[in-house]
Amino acid sequence: MNVEFRRADRQAELRSLLLFDRKVFHADAFDRDMWSDVDAWWMIVDGVKAGCSAFEPNEPEPGTLYIATTGILPRLQGRGLGRLMKAWQIAWARQHGFQRIVTNHRASNKSMIQLNRSFGFRKTGRIPAYYTNPEEAAVSMELVLRPK
């Protein structure tokens, strides 16, 4: 299996990002404006855009990497690719000198929350009604990479 990560060209690949996101996130998919605000990375597996990560560096504060999206194409889920992408996200954050990673997930997203926990993320809070369609709370999680 050949796996590579490359930064998405948010202008030239906007349509591809929107299509991918709709397949993975349905009602939670980002709109055009949201994609213009993030640093998007493809995970390419054997030439196929299998996954996508969206970063917001230095949000909500300097030294923090906010991960806005972690998605694997539905037909390729459950084969270890999400775990591989999470490991890459953490390595990327370390290489770029971030002190911590923060992320939010639907409270019902047990597989993502469990995946994060397995890498050492801990729950830091709950934001009521963060998501819509259906309305649901977000669980906020963080991974401290190096103490302040």
Ligand SMILES: CC(C)(COP(=O)(O)OP(=O)(O)OC[C@H]1O[C@@H](n2cnc3c(N)ncnc32)[C@H](O)[C@@H]1OP(=O)(O)O)[C@@H](O)C(=O)NCCC(=O)NCCS
């Ligand atoms: C969450 C997601 C990124 C995980 O990617 P994946 O490739 O399916 O996950 P993996 O095969 O690497 O499995 C990683 C872990 O997820 C969990 N998991 C995966 N599939 C699961 C399933 N069907 N049921 C329960 N847990 C599951 C397991 O804890 C697994 O741990 P293990 O490696 O110890 O077995 C992927 O399913 C996805 O894109 N989901 C839709 C988008 C989403 O909800 N993203 C997160 C919010 S940003």
